[in-house]
Amino acid sequence: MIANRIRQARLAAGLTLSALGEQVGITHTAIQKYEKGLVTPSSAQLLKLARACGVRTEYFFRTHHVELQQPRFRKTTAFGKTAQEALKIKIIALAEKRLELLGAFPDSPLLAFAPPAGLPERMGCLEDIDRFSDQVRNAWQLGMDPIADLTDTLETLGLLVIVVDEAHPGFSGLTAIACTEDGRTYPLVAVAKGWPGDRQRFTLAHELGHLLLAERLADGPLDEEKACDRFAGAFLAPCVAVRQLLGLERHTLEWAELYMLKHEFGLSMAGWLQRAKQCDVISESAYLTLVKQFSAKGWRKMEPSAPFPQEHPRLFDQLVYRALAEHYISESKAAEILGIPMMRFYKERQLESLDAVADQ
Template sequence: MNQIGERIHAARKGKGLSLRAMGEIIGVSQTAVSKYEKGEIVPDSGMLIRIANSTSKSPDFFFRQNKVKLLEPNYRCRKSLGKKEQDIIHAKTVDWLERYLEIEHISDEKIEIDLPDKKNCHADTLADIENIAVKIRKHWNLGLDPIDNLIDSFEMHGIKVGLIDADSRFDALTFRHNSQPVIAVAKNIPGDRQRFNLAHELGHIILDLNPEIDEEKAAHRFAGAFLIPEEMIKYELREKRKSIDINELYRLKHKYGISMKALVHRAADLEIIPDKVAVRYYREFSKKGWNKKEPGRPFPGERPSHMELLILRAQAEEKITRNRAAELFGEPLTNILNDGSEQKVVNG
């Protein structure tokens, strides 16, 4: 498989097309598509444009030099994903990261990872995780107050974050590139869920766990502790409560960027409320459909800005053309001065 063949294969997988389906779109047999991917036939320029159109890629994509492999991929999903859905997410994530690495190379700018040594984040119990979450906050100079923009905090300390338009069952994917952690998160989800997913993945990255601790429970505990530390939730709710008003949960959700249900879980973890009270809330949430959509105004989602700013800066300094900037964005640029709309987000 040569470079163009590899790119055709990746583009097809990212679009979720079979060999036959792509062949029908571009007007050739599935055997021909297979030969393109294996490098046995090199498509001419006209055919390459048809392939690009069928996969929503620019022709430049097929000549891109950066190659990325996802090492140690770890999916977070509400329900298991099939191979086709994983292939789509994989291809979109690789495409996004290749563009990110390209603009870093053009800009000669890279943020090094800034995390405590993992051996200093060892937990023998779930309770130990509370202190580790505060340790990370202190390491990043975040204090104990609500974190305004979690994605910015991650990117400022060397963890790349990308938004991926994917299957509704997908939440997040963590992997390593050149030994550095990278997180891809679902694009079209509420902001509180997005932030919890990010904090959950950070837990997987940083925690050094006693083998007897369940990794998912540990990451879940870390996410809650990172978003609203023990000292702060006890300040907000006090040490012991018999119940919590739903309006309290709603206001704390919008103050700390953590879902109402996760706040109930957090209060139960810290024994602020008895387990039986938490169970009563879980049942109420389930009965009223709040597990899928919590009441009131949604918490707004965040978006990565570092990659966007690198692209726009490179264009302003004439290091790249506008067309090249659009290719790195992954979609056409929108000029806010011309039509009043926001710049389109870089995504997978």
């Protein structure tokens, strides 16, 4: 078991056999023997291996194995096979901690993910997607207001959201089914940590679209990618809110208006321009004029002024403390799942100032 985990940790760290050997001070063949299970590393060696791979030693012993089934990458060709494998391993390591925590509860604290009942079976046009999104929001009691934290909202509904450290520009999202050894399954969506918040949110909403719409679009007239983009826009900024905030009929829009709405709803300015057209607030020609100006300013590459803050999921951290309070997990397990040293964990648990710890 340790053998395979060493290999996974090495691949996730993007290290070759010899690169890892060099850092640990042994030959690449010695590493290979560890990975094949021919030799078991001493605890001193394990500590060195963990440091070199950027994991905690517990990683090598973790018993909750998670498998990613039907992984679907959203990526460019530049994001090759090796990068995909390394990323999958990183995502699995994060998913394992979460599923171990959920497994410690006698009853899952989250819902089992399921599309709301009674939704239409077929989508004939893009306007149907807007109505569909409103029905989904209603069924999940989200109302028509901005969704403050999409990550926590989706996780409460039973979707596993993994925010992973991946800087490769070719990566734009991953969906999969995470399966545990004891047969639990969760739909999983991964987005990159470094993206602006509006991009993370649009990707999450788009992937939610795939989960809810895939079967409803099969053999229909709509392109699945376009339908999921439409769903993402509608889910983040419902038509009724768009019309209320922009007005029913406009000649044009002000940039500052779009900027403020971006920050209220966590949907990009470009996304708001599209929503204005989709909800018939502006005409097709007004839209095209605005898009041309928007591009000329270089805003398609990077939108102006402050970016929308990244998602800051709190649900899992909160569940760690809930599990701790009910004695489902130990203090050391809590610190391990949170990925922080014991000392810092004690301070955080007591809500003590962390400045002293940070200075050390």
